Amino acid sequence: xxxxxxxxxxxxxxxxxxxxxxxxxxxxxxxxxxxxxxxxxxxxxxxxxxxxxxxxxxxxxxxxxxxxxxxxxxxxxxxxxxxxxxxxxxxxxxxxxxxxxxxxxxxxxxxxxxxxxxxxxxxxxxxxxxxxxxxxxxxxxxxxxxxxxxxxxxxxxxxxxxxxxxxxxxxxxxxxxxxxxxxxxxxxxxxxxxxxxxxxxxxxxxxxxxxxxxxxxxxxxxxxxxxxxxxxxxxxxxxxxxxxxxxxxxxxxxxxxxxxxxxxxxxxxxxxxxxxxxxxxxxxxxxxxxxxxxxxxxxxxxxxxxxxxxxxxxxxxxxxxxxxxxxxxxxxxxxxxxxxxxxxxxxxxxxxxxxxxxxxxxxxxxxxxxxxxxxxxxxxxxxxxxxxxxxxxxxxxxxxxxxxxxxxxxxxxx
Ligand code: C2E
Ligand code: MG
Ligand code: MG
Numbered sequence: 434x435x436x437x438x439x440x441x442x443x444x445x446x447x448x449x450x451x452x453x454x455x456x457x458x459x460x461x462x463x464x465x466x467x468x469x470x471x472x473x474x475x476x477x478x479x480x481x482x483x484x485x486x487x488x489x490x491x492x493x494x495x496x497x498x499x500x501x502x503x504x505x506x507x508x509x510x511x512x513x514x515x516x517x518x519x520x521x522x523x524x525x526x527x528x529x530x531x532x533x534x535x536x537x538x539x540x541x542x543x544x545x546x547x548x549x550x551x552x553x554x555x556x557x558x559x560x561x562x563x564x565x566x567x568x569x570x571x572x573x574x575x576x577x578x579x580x581x582x583x584x585x586x587x588x589x590x591x592x593x594x595x596x597x598x599x600x601x602x603x604x605x606x607x608x609x610x611x612x613x614x615x616x617x618x619x620x621x622x623x624x625x626x627x628x629x630x631x632x633x634x635x636x637x638x639x640x641x642x643x644x645x646x647x648x649x650x651x652x653x654x655x656x657x658x659x660x661x662x663x664x665x666x667x668x669x670x671x672x673x674x675x676x677x678x679x680x681x682x683x684x685x686x687x688x689x690x691x692x693x694x695x696x697x698x699x700x701x702x703x704x705x706x707x708x709x710x711x712x713x714x715x716x717x718x719x720x721x722x723x724x725x726x727x728x729x730x731x732x733x734x735x736x737x738x739x740x741x742x743x744x745x746x747x748x749x750x751x752x753x754x755x756x757x758x759x760x761x762x763x764x765x766x767x768x769x770x771x772x773x774x775x776x777x778x779x780x781x782x783x784x785x786x787x788x789x790x791x792x793x794x795x796x797x798x799x800x801x802x803x804x805x806x807x808x809x810x811x812x813x814x815x816x817x818x819x820x821x822x823x824x825x826x827x828x829x830x831x832x833x834x835x836x837x838x839x840x841x842x843x844x845x846x847x
Contacts, residue, residue, distance in 0.1 A: 435485040435500050436525040436543035437465075439507075440555040442481035443709060449516060456513045457520060464506050469499070484540065493528055500526045500558040508556065521556035523547055528560075545569055576632040579612070579625060583638060587613050590645050591814035594823070595666065595785060595807045598799050603824070605664035605698070607807065608646035609814045610638070630672050639673045640682055647690040647697065649817055656825050666698045668730065671705040675712075680719035687723070694724030700751065702730045703741060714745055721746045728785070733773060742780055750777045754788020757808070760797050771801045778802065 439461065446454040458481065465475045465483060474486040485503075487496055504524055511518045525546030533539050546561035553559065582588060588610055595605035612620035629635040650665040657663075673679060687694055699720060705713065717727060728749035729742065733756055742750070752773050759766040770786075777784045786798045789808030798806060815823060 434527050434529070434539045434543045435483075435487070435496075435503070436527075436540065436547040437483040437485065437503070437522050438524075438547050438551070439481035440521045440523055440551075441709075442520075444711075445518060445520070447709070447711060449518065453513055453516060453518065457511060457518055460511045460513065461507060461520065461522075465503065468503050468506050484543070496526060496528060497558065497560065500524050504556065504558050523550035523555050524558040525550055526558055526560050542566065572628045572631055575625060575628045576634060579629060579634050579638070582612055582614065583634070583641065587615070588638060588641060589613050589816065590642055590649070591816050592646075592649075592820040593807055593814040594812050594820075595664070595805055596811050597805045599804055603663070604661070604805065605666055606650060606820065607666040607700070607814075608642060608668070610642045626670070630670050633672060635670045635672050636676050639670060640686070643667050643683070644686045644690065647686055647692040650696070651690050651692045653821065653824055656821070662693070662696050664696055664698055665692065666700055666728070669699045669701050669705070671701075674701065674705055674716055675709075679716060680723060683720065683725070684723055687725075695726075697725040698728055698749065699725055700728050700730040703732070703734070710744070717745050728783075731787075733769075739776075742776075742782070747782060749783040749785060751807075752784060752786045752803070754808070757786050757788045757794055757798070758790075760794050761791075767797060767801075770798070770803075774798075774801050774803050 439457075442454065442457070445457055458477070461483070462475070462477065465485065469475060469485065469487075472488055474488075476484045476486075478484050487499060490496055490499075504522055507520055507522045511520060525543045525548070527539055527543040527546060529539065542561040542565075545565055546559045549565060550557050550559040589612075591609050591611055592606040593609060594603040595607060596602070597604040610622055610626075612625055614620050626635065629638055646665055646667055650663055654662055687697070701717075721727065726748040727746060728751055729747050730751045731753040732750045734753045741747075750773070752770060756766070756770050756773065760770060774784050783805070784803050785805045785807055786794075786803050787807050789795055789798065789806045789810045791810060794808075795806060795810060812823065
């Protein structure tokens with residue numbers, strides 16, 4: 434059984450109109466029929482989803498070969514009227530076996546494999562495996578545990594300082610969520626954010642983080658009277674951005690907590706913008722209109738970063754820590770970082786380097802004109818009490834000597 438879903442079909446409908454979308458579906462159906470045997474069954478399940486049942490194949494591997502042939506055939510551009518339309522499909526494949534007693538079970542697993550194909554970058558075939566089933570079960574269990582955790586208020590926000598090299602002080606804090614699990618201790622985002630994104634729980638969780646962080650940073654301003662206000666940076670996931678009413682939620686949180694919008698910065702990764710570009714552009718525009726700023730996180734790890742930088746209204750770019758980590762490897766890796774920083778400045782964007790762990794890295798970044806940094810060299814993410822103590826007591830974070838770890842003069846030296 435194959436489960437086939439067209440990639441970015443919505444884009445065709447939205448940009449070329451529904452009649453062209455309908456025409457594309459008919460053309461896809463024709464290709465499917467042409468590529469299959471007369472004894473195979475093709476069905477349109479709805480929208481841009483098709484299922485194919487391949488019966489009595491001589492060898493199981495023939496199923497994969499057929500799926501791949503379909504996938505390739507659908508990549509050939511379609512001539513629809515005067516338009517040339519490019520399509521591709523993500524296909525999930527499941528092999529029948531004695532464990533399946535109901536047709537719905539095959540369809541369910543083919544669907545799960547299709548989702549995996551989408552997650553792996555679309556336009557490919559994925560075979561359903563029992564580990565895929567296990568991971569789907571795991572995600573559901575994790576989801577249930579997270580929902581309980583959210584009810585019991587187990588999610589906490591930690592803050593990592595962002596240091597301006599020019600000003601030599603903390604200019605901002607990045608909010609990073611952790612799960613204070615009653616049995617497992619402090620759980621890091623990598624262990625639950627992907628599942629929360631998959632199940633949609635990231636929407637209420639993200640709103641909770643946003644509200645708590647805005648409230649907290651607003652309260653901390655009072656700790657540093659006279660000092661320029663701290664910028665709060667909060668991560669936004671693709672799922673949150675796709676949610677209707679994000680701008681309304683944000684406006685409400687800003688109003689409730691009293692944090693001025695100019696002090697909030699939302700970080701999004703490149704993967705967020707590869708979906709529906711037109712919609713993404715509109716939502717980012719709505720957020721900008723509220724007065725918050727936007728930064729592109731983990732720059733250089735995703736796709737097509739360059740076109741997105743000028744297409745969407747970003748004010749800042751965060752150099753991914755993998756590039757910073759390789760700074761010591763040689764001229765080539767230094768050149769990559771230098772180029773990213775130069776590109777950002779040429780486009781009028783600010784730059785933050787992430788994951789700065791050594792003073793050698795700091796020195797190199799400073800020589801390249803990078804204006805702000807974040808990393809274990811200055812501070813790891815701290816809980817609210819730790820952050821407050823740092824903001825209140827440690828003189829390094831006030832005046833000009835925040836870089837006390839290795840004094841500013843030393844940093845400036847080659
Ligand atoms: P990110 O936004 O790129 O955050 C930076 C990550 O780098 C954090 O990991 C931080 O602890 C880590 N880091 C900072 N300095 C250093 C360093 O010097 N060396 C090394 N090796 N690592 C450093 P963390 O807190 O585990 O968060 C991981 C990711 O989870 C974040 O990456 C972000 O994408 C996501 N995330 C965290 N909190 C939230 C949230 O509230 N909402 C959403 N949607 N995503 C979140
Ligand atoms: Mg971030
Ligand atoms: Mg990052």
